[in-house]
Amino acid sequence: MAAQLRYATIREIFTRFHASEPEPKGELEHVNAFTLLVAVALSAQATDVGVNKATRRLFQIADTPEKMLALGEEGLIEHIKTIGLYRNKAKNVIKLCAKLIEEYGGQVPSSRAALQALPGVGRKTANVVLNMWFHYPAQAVDTHIFRVGNRTGIAPGRDVIAVERAIEDNIPVEFQQHAHHWLILHGRYVCKARKPACGACIINDLCPFEDKTA
Template sequence: MRTRRARKGPVVPDAATVAEIFRRFHAANPEPKGELEYVNPYTLLVAVVLSAQATDAGVNKATRPLFAVVDTPQKMLAFGEERLRDAIKTIGLYRNKAKNVIALSQQLIERFGGEVPRTREELESLPGVGRKTANVVLNIAFGAPTIAVDTHLFRVANRIPLAPGKTPLAVELGLEKIVPEPYRRHAHHWLILHGRYVCKARKPDCGRCIINDLCRYEAKTI
């Protein structure tokens, strides 16, 4: 693998190697999916807001019965903050999250006709919605080639190293520059799933890694 050294940084792979990494991810999983359950763009937005500092599995457990009866901003306001708190009380920070979900639902009705907006700027203007949440919604709901950087993706991008950076934004912008266009739609899903199930935080399972020969992580277990 040819590599090039980033300015005052780690050795990063060249364009051909980057393309091969994503070619392998695509070959192994052509249509990766996010693991949060939802029924429409609104419930996806709510689920992603609830997922901050929580597991997707934990969020899904709480939202399955919720989304069966509440799937629009109007229904959420009618449901009310108190009942919402009770419905999501198993999720961390549930009180503040319930307040944000009610507030963003109100703003969706007042400012966007009850529809989830399709721009990052508009999404980030909603209570409880940051850049990562906006990127997830844009990608999954509307097919935009955005890259949502969570802890798993951040770790993998720095370990390989693929797009090393000290902040999630730096990693996101770095990946935007190097991921080949055909792979941009699903790039963050592949990297998140790879970090969640293979390139784990404490002990990466390098024996199962389909790119272990291209990875330059010094603490590889193979």
């Protein structure tokens, strides 16, 4: 775990991220808050590519809690059986739909506590929805962000909550909205786990990682 970078260095890093991609987007396909919530819940221990492939047809016929509930658990399974842990995820999505209808009139709530109270929704999923749909600067820490945060010293921490807090505490406020997308994309395509592409990295000269590749 690298030491926490200085404020000026972090500002320069995110200035470069912004210049390279001013409006980074999440890669999960969705058409509204509900389908985003379902897509993120399905993406646990799965790839965005795999989730998108499964949900394109699903969201054409079930883009509301009512339609998804009518589809039923077995009907949902037929659409998502290529995704890991699909049976448990289908069960949670159907329960989630029932709770959204019963307690929130079929609308996705905009508080972290309310989102986390939904079946199958953890803090990371809640933060993604808060950030991407409600435009709240919540930081959803996945394996990519955890790795990049610790490897670079942008947001070091021994667990995901510590990294989340380090992002909130140390990244300038004007970069908070898109911070987790920049870090996810950087970790997914450049600062990869086994063989980081340091030669193609736009923050190579600012990064203290000791085992840089040529």
